[in-house]
Amino acid sequence: MFGEKELTAGSRVLFNILGASNIVGIIFRILVGLPAILIMIVSGVFSSKEEAQSKVSLGVGIYAGITVFTLTLQWGVCVIFGRRKLAEQSTSSHAEVAQTSSNCLLAKEVITELKDTGVTIDEETRRIAGIMLLSLIPYTIIQLVDIFKISFETHVVILILLILSSAMLLLYFVYQVMNPWMQQKSLAYTKYETLRTGFLQHMQRHGKLIDEHGELNHMQQHGKLIDEDGKLNLPVIRNLFSETDKDADKSITKGEMERLMLEMIKTGEVNVDKQFAVTEVMKVFDSNHDEKINYQEFVNGCTKWITETKQLTKSGNSFSREITHELISQKNENNPEEIDRVMSKILMHAETRLLQAESLITEDGNPNIDGIKNIFKQFDLDNNNEISKPELEQLIRTVKFGEFQPNYEDVVKELFSDFDKDGDNTINEPEFVDGLKKWVDKAIHAANSTEKANIIDEYDKIVEKKIVHGKSLVWTIIKSVLQVLLGIVILTCTGGPLMVSILQLSNSMNVPSFGISFVIVPLAMNARAAIAAIFPASHKSEKTASLTFSEIYGGVVMSNISNLTTLLAIVYAKDLTWNYSAEVLTVLVVCAIVGILAYSCTTYPLWTCLLVFFLYPFSLGLFYYAQFVLHWN
Numbered sequence: 001m002f003g004e005k006e007l008t009a010g011s012r013v014l015f016n017i018l019g020a021s022n023i024v025g026i027i028f029r030i031l032v033g034l035p036a037i038l039i040m041i042v043s044g045v046f047s048s049k050e051e052a053q054s055k056v057s058l059g060v061g062i063y064a065g066i067t068v069f070t071l072t073l074q075w076g077v078c079v080i081f082g083r084r085k086l087a088e089q090s091t092s093s094h095a096e097v098a099q100t101s102s103n104c105l106l107a108k109e110v111i112t113e114l115k116d117t118g119v120t121i122d123e124e125t126r127r128i129a130g131i132m133l134l135s136l137i138p139y140t141i142i143q144l145v146d147i148f149k150i151s152f153e154t155h156v157v158i159l160i161l162l163i164l165s166s167a168m169l170l171l172y173f174v175y176q177v178m179n180p181w182m183q184q185k186s187l188a189y190t191k192y193e194t195l196r197t198g199f200l201q202h203m204q205r206h207g208k209l210i211d212e213h214g215e216l217n218h219m220q221q222h223g224k225l226i227d228e229d230g231k232l233n234l235p236v237i238r239n240l241f242s243e244t245d246k247d248a249d250k251s252i253t254k255g256e257m258e259r260l261m262l263e264m265i266k267t268g269e270v271n272v273d274k275q276f277a278v279t280e281v282m283k284v285f286d287s288n289h290d291e292k293i294n295y296q297e298f299v300n301g302c303t304k305w306i307t308e309t310k311q312l313t314k315s316g317n318s319f320s321r322e323i324t325h326e327l328i329s330q331k332n333e334n335n336p337e338e339i340d341r342v343m344s345k346i347l348m349h350a351e352t353r354l355l356q357a358e359s360l361i362t363e364d365g366n367p368n369i370d371g372i373k374n375i376f377k378q379f380d381l382d383n384n385n386e387i388s389k390p391e392l393e394q395l396i397r398t399v400k401f402g403e404f405q406p407n408y409e410d411v412v413k414e415l416f417s418d419f420d421k422d423g424d425n426t427i428n429e430p431e432f433v434d435g436l437k438k439w440v441d442k443a444i445h446a447a448n449s450t451e452k453a454n455i456i457d458e459y460d461k462i463v464e465k466k467i468v469h470g471k472s473l474v475w476t477i478i479k480s481v482l483q484v485l486l487g488i489v490i491l492t493c494t495g496g497p498l499m500v501s502i503l504q505l506s507n508s509m510n511v512p513s514f515g516i517s518f519v520i521v522p523l524a525m526n527a528r529a530a531i532a533a534i535f536p537a538s539h540k541s542e543k544t545a546s547l548t549f550s551e552i553y554g555g556v557v558m559s560n561i562s563n564l565t566t567l568l569a570i571v572y573a574k575d576l577t578w579n580y581s582a583e584v585l586t587v588l589v590v591c592a593i594v595g596i597l598a599y600s601c602t603t604y605p606l607w608t609c610l611l612v613f614f615l616y617p618f619s620l621g622l623f624y625y626a627q628f629v630l631h632w633n
Helices: 002-018 022-032 034-045 049-082 091-099 102-116 123-134 137-147 155-178 181-207 234-244 254-266 274-285 295-315 319-328 338-353 369-379 389-396 408-419 429-447 452-509 513-537 542-574 581-600 607-629
Strands: 117-120 251-253 292-294 603-605
Touching: 002 022, 002 034, 002 452, 034 049, 034 452, 034 542, 049 117, 049 452, 049 513, 049 542, 049 581, 049 607, 102 117, 102 603, 102 607, 117 542, 123 181, 123 542, 123 581, 137 155, 137 542, 137 581, 155 542, 181 234, 181 254, 181 274, 181 295, 181 542, 234 254, 234 295, 251 254, 254 274, 274 295, 292 295, 338 408, 338 429, 338 452, 369 389, 369 429, 389 408, 408 429, 429 452, 452 513, 513 607, 542 581, 581 607, 603 607
Parallel strands: none
Antiparallel strands: 117 603, 251 292
């Protein structure tokens, strides 16, 4: 379980860092499907022929049990937690319930709940369910071979089936290369979580600093989104709303939201594209769909995202939270390059304080001395031709540093050390001009751009890329790769002993080994994944439900094709007796029933969970009947 957890965590982080590109998506799918595959590989390849026969049988049982568990118990639980009202009840239905006797009222309510609540998914998820049905083609052929009594003993039959299954696997890879929408869908929910986390952190850091008059609010300086009573801190929310509402018309337009998202992306607070960010924020916040967000909608949207974040913490599903933190969280006070990052933000801030026609850089690409003097006058709050430490700290607190939050006292010390040449604890105009000119020169040479309007912005991006992505991202990738390798090593080393332990336990208890491999081990291995899937499903929206079920179907597709190919390869290489028809039949029946249900409609009423729950004991009975009554195994 620990090995599988490390493998899954590492592979997901890599997937989100590298994106849904062609090769990455395929590698991700392979890594997610490795646990069951490795159990079979290790148990079969590194054993004698006699031992391999029994161990591979257990490995196949575990794989079949995981598939059945995923499409029955996990599927049904996601429907229960993700259910919402599918359609408004008619007035006649209300009247009928009102006229019903008290003895039948409970039954009527239960039936109504089963029919009128459920989960709605999108067309893409339905298509993935269709691909899951296509992945059953090799299983169907194997069953036809069984029906027509074609001997599995010959290498020719196994080789033909292996070639067919390998071709299906290759075709699936090629399809994902040509159409990477499945990987993009997998990435969608993590992008949503990254946006939500970045937005809330932006509110925490910026909404609390500026009051209604645009001045530093010392009372709210240490405010939180949630107050001591656990309620939403409305002054903080109101501050950010007012700051975003540039035209003060009591509503945030789509254009104003685009500017906010662009600012958050530039400062590194969110790592998603602007169009996705704006679309998702408007979808969550704009409840009346008028392309504007009023104050109450803003409060409701913030409340929704804060509630989701709390649920994420409680559920323990911290993949995206860890990704967001590791990609953009930077608090290294001893970093010698921190002054570069601070100054890039100060230059950005200074550029915005100048008039529209002005810039820190002249037309010929040199520092604008008059513009720098203009900035000095704005920073000199008491007009005494000197900037004191308190003045500088107060001004620095209005600079938008994004996710990176420096220690303001340390920043003031660094800047005075850099600017205050005579050591009198004040910065006069010549010192300020010389100091800022030096940093503008550095930005000009670093940006290497002929467009003066883009130089400061380009320099800020270069610094961010160098510090955030150059260090944090590299470390995150290294850590994730190590997690993947650790997971693979653990699964490889424990696969064989797990098989031996199951055999010994079944012999000691005089219990058929399939009961342990098909039921107990899959329950243990998939319990964490099932709990993690509940969180997005519980958001009760079509988007999150679609993402949840598309992950289930996509995982089963990869598992079906890759595990069968691995099994046939081991049987062919070790010259094993084909003894796995019961498992193949069980996977075929369960996948076919759920696949047909999922592909034929985009709505799963609550009663469908009863059907899939029934499939679990039914599959156990079918497996037992095929193995011990029909003697297929």
